[in-house]
Amino acid sequence: MRPRHAAALVARREIVERIRDRSLLISTAVTLAILAAILLIPPLIGIGGTTTYKVAVAGPQAEQVARAAQRDAKTFDAKIEIVQVADERAVRKAVDAEKADAGLSGDARAIVVRKKLDDKLGNALQEGSRQLRLQAQPPPPLPVHTLLASDNSDDLQTITFVAVLLLYFQLVGYGYWLASGIVEEKASRIVEVLLATIRARELLAGKIVGIGIVGFMQLLVIGVGATALGVATDQVSLTGDTARAVGVVLAWFVLGYAFYACLFAVAGALVPRQEDIQNTTTPLSIVLFGSFMLSFAAIDDPGGGLATALTFIPPTAPMIAPVRLIAGEMPVEQIVVSVAVLLAGTAALVAIAARMYSNAVLRTGTRVKLLEAWRSAQS
């Protein structure tokens, strides 16, 4: 009569009970709201969005400068519309009447504004003018060697940042959730009833898998929801990059969660009460936060030595490898090695965690020291 799938029963309970818990719904909604805010608010308050300017020009020279500025305006988040007028007086008139935001004098030697030159427009016009003057007497341009094609790097960095942010919160959140679930069983003493029925390993495996599945599903909902929201508001284009980012985040959540869940499980098993859980989970939170911080370095330079090295260290790999993958800066052989190292680390941790969890989880009353949990021979 022994249940063949004790771990599956435990996992099922975790999934059902946690989905029923309103806090899951709330945290999903809050995360989506935060992402929506990141996507929608900057353009609304004029940050990051493109502003359209009218520039009055008279004469071919002025027009040339304006056209050059128009071409590069996007770099400065500006869009330039050219208004042709008859002569220099008409330029001043148009600017004074606010029919144009700026004007270029006939020889294109000065910018005319009514009160103050807007930064974005100013940068665009100055750049346009500078380019034309350089063309007249061009210094030899530096050759550019592109090693890996990545064109829309700004968008990609934003996507990467959001992806790493999501991964970080999901790993910390679900690791902590697992630890507190284990403490709940310990503090309510239900663990003794459970262990009289099923093995500690089955209980541990069921909890890790069950909570992990909930975390994965939540991440899927958030990833798809945020992408849909971004596409609907025209902030994200549904390119291969976006889809790849969502896939990478989901895959590395599974890998990273498996690794960190073992550590969080031990952290939970060591303490007797919820109030003490910070004591043992804080070191893990610090490691995760450190990895999160290091991921910024990887966003800046995904192909660099630091980022490459961190890809092969199990605790940092779950935050660094996704950055390099989304940036397309990770050769296949590195992916294989990184995943293999992380899986090997996880396999070792599973064995250690199962032993320490079994030893510590029945010791209620006081905090169990790491070494005691390893040594004591209770089974």
Next chain:
Amino acid sequence: MLEIDAISRRYGSVVALERLSFAVEDGSICGFVGPNGAGKTTAMRIILGVLAADDGEVRWDGGRIDGATRARFGYMPEERGLYPKMRVADQLEYFARLHGVPRGDAAAAAQRWIERMGLTERACDRVEALSLGNQQRVQLAAALVHEPVALILDEPFSGLDPIGVDVMSEVLRERAGAGVPVLFSSHQLELVERLCDSVAILKAGRLVAFGPVAELRSRGGRGAWRVVVNVNGDGTDWIARVPGARVLQADARGLLVALEDGADEQALLDAARAAGRVWHFAREEPTLTELFKGVIAA
């Protein structure tokens, strides 16, 4: 039959159990008594496999106990444990399934025990919303929902009100009546005496007495003699003339006298008659409490 055979367990240098052996027959209720810290909980945890014994083994129907057998036991630990946020019916069904009951049967069994415990209206409430008494009922139901083949209960009566005690007693008798061996620990010795077929007394990890209650009583000496005599003077001098007799207690109900082995109770009666008028002369069986105190003090 549940057999505990020479199990020992140490915590570091502390000996928790030292070659503990006894057995609980099918259909019988065994009381497990002993002072705090005697090793009762440790022994029960070892029976359930929650703890490993350093030495010795626990047998079920003559064979070593494996996981499949243990899953059919019912266990109620001293520190009660339920998921506070889980609903009563879900919780019982979950426990039934963990014990290997198929899904449909598990739901039906949960429902049956909810009715039996008078919790029908609370079936969909979270456990934390129930009163402590009702939580105890859920706990008992959780130990019984899979129709266990053996019951091991650590202090099942502690914290119960008189009605709860009656419900618990009734359930234990019923299970024993169905042929299940029942082992429970308790400090309420009157209850143990009333309910149990046999008693195991544990002291500092060692079994100091085990057997049917009646047998233990007779083994604990021939009992004391209660003599009510109407005498002049200070009343107890005459006892000194009876060889091997000693006053245990003197109160309004009379004198309680212990006789050494081999001492003649007729000599005691003669001496009493010589001292005054005898109103009452009878042997008094020791209660389990007296027996317990005697064994533990020895």
